[in-house]
Amino acid sequence: MRVLLPAGTTETALIDGISAAGAAPELMEHTPSADVEILEYGRPTTAPVTPVSPNGCPTPAAVTRAVREVIGFDATVVDAGLVQPTGAPTVDLGVEPGADIREPEAVPDAEAIFDRAHAFGASLPDDDLLIGETVPGGTTTALGVLTALGEPAGVSSSLPDNPIERKRRVVDEALAASDLAAGDCEGRPLAAIRAVGDPVQATVAGIAAGALESEADVTLAGGTQMIAIATALRHAGVDESLSIATTSFVADEQGDRLEEACERLDCDLTVTDPGFDAREHVAMRRYCAGEAKEGVAMGGALSLVPDGRMDDVLDRLEGVCDRLGIDPDGDPDSGPATHTEGDGGP
Amino acid sequence: MRVLLPAGTTETALIDGISAAGAAPELMEHTPSADVEILEYGRPTTAPVTPVSPNGCPTPAAVTRAVREVIGFDATVVDAGLVQPTGAPTVDLGVEPGADIREPEAVPDAEAIFDRAHAFGASLPDDDLLIGETVPGGTTTALGVLTALGEPAGVSSSLPDNPIERKRRVVDEALAASDLAAGDCEGRPLAAIRAVGDPVQATVAGIAAGALESEADVTLAGGTQMIAIATALRHAGVDESLSIATTSFVADEQGDRLEEACERLDCDLTVTDPGFDAREHVAMRRYCAGEAKEGVAMGGALSLVPDGRMDDVLDRLEGVCDRLGIDPDGDPDSGPATHTEGDGGP
Numbered sequence: 127m128r129v130l131l132p133a134g135t136t137e138t139a140l141i142d143g144i145s146a147a148g149a150a151p152e153l154m155e156h157t158p159s160a161d162v163e164i165l166e167y168g169r170p171t172t173a174p175v176t177p178v179s180p181n182g183c184p185t186p187a188a189v190t191r192a193v194r195e196v197i198g199f200d201a202t203v204v205d206a207g208l209v210q211p212t213g214a215p216t217v218d219l220g221v222e223p224g225a226d227i228r229e230p231e232a233v234p235d236a237e238a239i240f241d242r243a244h245a246f247g248a249s250l251p252d253d254d255l256l257i258g259e260t261v262p263g264g265t266t267t268a269l270g271v272l273t274a275l276g277e278p279a280g281v282s283s284s285l286p287d288n289p290i291e292r293k294r295r296v297v298d299e300a301l302a303a304s305d306l307a308a309g310d311c312e313g314r315p316l317a318a319i320r321a322v323g324d325p326v327q328a329t330v331a332g333i334a335a336g337a338l339e340s341e342a343d344v345t346l347a348g349g350t351q352m353i354a355i356a357t358a359l360r361h362a363g364v365d366e367s368l369s370i371a372t373t374s375f376v377a378d379e380q381g382d383r384l385e386e387a388c389e390r391l392d393c394d395l396t397v398t399d400p401g402f403d404a405r406e407h408v409a410m411r412r413y414c415a416g417e418a419k420e421g422v423a424m425g426g427a428l429s430l431v432p433d434g435r436m437d438d439v440l441d442r443l444e445g446v447c448d449r450l451g452i453d454p455d456g457d458p459d460s461g462p463a464t465h466t467e468g469d470g471g472p
Numbered sequence: 473m474r475v476l477l478p479a480g481t482t483e484t485a486l487i488d489g490i491s492a493a494g495a496a497p498e499l500m501e502h503t504p505s506a507d508v509e510i511l512e513y514g515r516p517t518t519a520p521v522t523p524v525s526p527n528g529c530p531t532p533a534a535v536t537r538a539v540r541e542v543i544g545f546d547a548t549v550v551d552a553g554l555v556q557p558t559g560a561p562t563v564d565l566g567v568e569p570g571a572d573i574r575e576p577e578a579v580p581d582a583e584a585i586f587d588r589a590h591a592f593g594a595s596l597p598d599d600d601l602l603i604g605e606t607v608p609g610g611t612t613t614a615l616g617v618l619t620a621l622g623e624p625a626g627v628s629s630s631l632p633d634n635p636i637e638r639k640r641r642v643v644d645e646a647l648a649a650s651d652l653a654a655g656d657c658e659g660r661p662l663a664a665i666r667a668v669g670d671p672v673q674a675t676v677a678g679i680a681a682g683a684l685e686s687e688a689d690v691t692l693a694g695g696t697q698m699i700a701i702a703t704a705l706r707h708a709g710v711d712e713s714l715s716i717a718t719t720s721f722v723a724d725e726q727g728d729r730l731e732e733a734c735e736r737l738d739c740d741l742t743v744t745d746p747g748f749d750a751r752e753h754v755a756m757r758r759y760c761a762g763e764a765k766e767g768v769a770m771g772g773a774l775s776l777v778p779d780g781r782m783d784d785v786l787d788r789l790e791g792v793c794d795r796l797g798i799d800p801d802g803d804p805d806s807g808p809a810t811h812t813e814g815d816g817g818p
Binding site for chain 2: 166167169198211214216218246252449
């Protein structure tokens, strides 16, 4: 079992009101670079930002790291368009940051990225791969791709109040800028990603397709962003069996839509509830209140925890939060989230 | 405990007769890229070369990987001047491949590399770091730096017959090309590396100095190349305690010189004998015959193996060799080594 984490950026996240981190865009673009440092080293090392919301909700990277400290899985980060440097080791597939989807082309070299990621995925000797993502603004680009492919499009958010109408307006504008209508990219998923997606989607889809071709078992670790990528894979004619693993926080918000989507896509679905409601720690209370929800392979990592070890993960999460400077008794009811992504960014 | 592996190249390795891989230089420059794939994935994934000598001696990366499969240490690869791509994740410190030391400057930006590596080393939260290297031609550049610093200079080789006289002639030529005499760089180790060293030395020295400043315990994992780097650190005024961990194969070849060097440098020395003589497998027989000896943090990794687990490591090494396509019964007495480095390349 290896966890792969493609990490990247899209200027779509800078659109006013689209990303929780909009208040400080110059810091938000460091978030994926910090996330991968947390996954590798247990805390940010060189990134000048600690992805914790003002009311104490840490990035899902904290949860994925806590699981890693307990069960010790292999993790490999792929640079899928980081705009800021990171002290973590990354696989270099030559991926550039994505443009605002309201530009004519959001990912001009989507096909080339997919091909290189495909070769990388096919090269791996692992029998089981779990592929996550970290890309602020990622639920908006997911909505873009789903809409361009003509598929039912509900996406999640890291905020308790999902700014879904705002996202839809952005996607409408993005499609218009690319001379596309909803459904125009049916059967051409890379055209959809090129027009209104992000480079992380092209990377995750390519790695998954390559690994499936090499007969690995592939689990997409995430919520609605991974639904978008699974949809892209099915539109590309990939018909191998495919799994999605996400958190109960995404499942609770999505209701029946998540299971319906997985049935439509012929994907196995695993939902893991980490039992955060048993703890008083502010980080876990914020997740229970609907903040962050998913991202950085959190749901997939939680699905790897053997029976009886989840309490150890929660203990370890408290330790990770301590390293991130979170006051465990912080008031969970004050102020809006601003620096967490979650299910790929609000 | 984290194992760091700076991996790079120097054109010095291309000098005729200086590197075992001279017969196929266009493949040899892929060796460190393949080594780090073996460390990360258990076998080369995208590198077009498998570093195994014609008579069945695998790269020391195979041994380090076997240890990792048994005890599961964290490992982080740093790109310290790779010239060919790798499928493994690497930390990007902006390090370029090194030039032939017979050019006026072998590592023009040695100071800048050291500074960036220092910042990276200082950023790491780990209490214990073990730092290795993989750079073909590395014992020749080690001889260069030791000579420029005016220190007693004996270096090891991956070949049973060490071409030491040839290395000395190359170093003499290199010093002359830089307008230097032996000892001219005393107290100026980065000037020595700039003139007649390689980029991996600047990277290892910088990481070590930064980590020591952050109060981590640092072990240099390697043989005579790490003696050169420890010497450079002492000439830079670094006086914190420092350890060197290497294999019995280097210690056997170096005799008293190794202990004397460690005493002179005030370095603790750990020598680990993996007990390869108990096995018939060709890979282990070749190490016992004096081939390869060290490299890719092999001695340091072996020092981490708890009592009673070395047999598991040897079993696992046989598995790694199988993945590398080595016939366990291969004739160990035929032909010369050509693709192994070892103590950094002959």
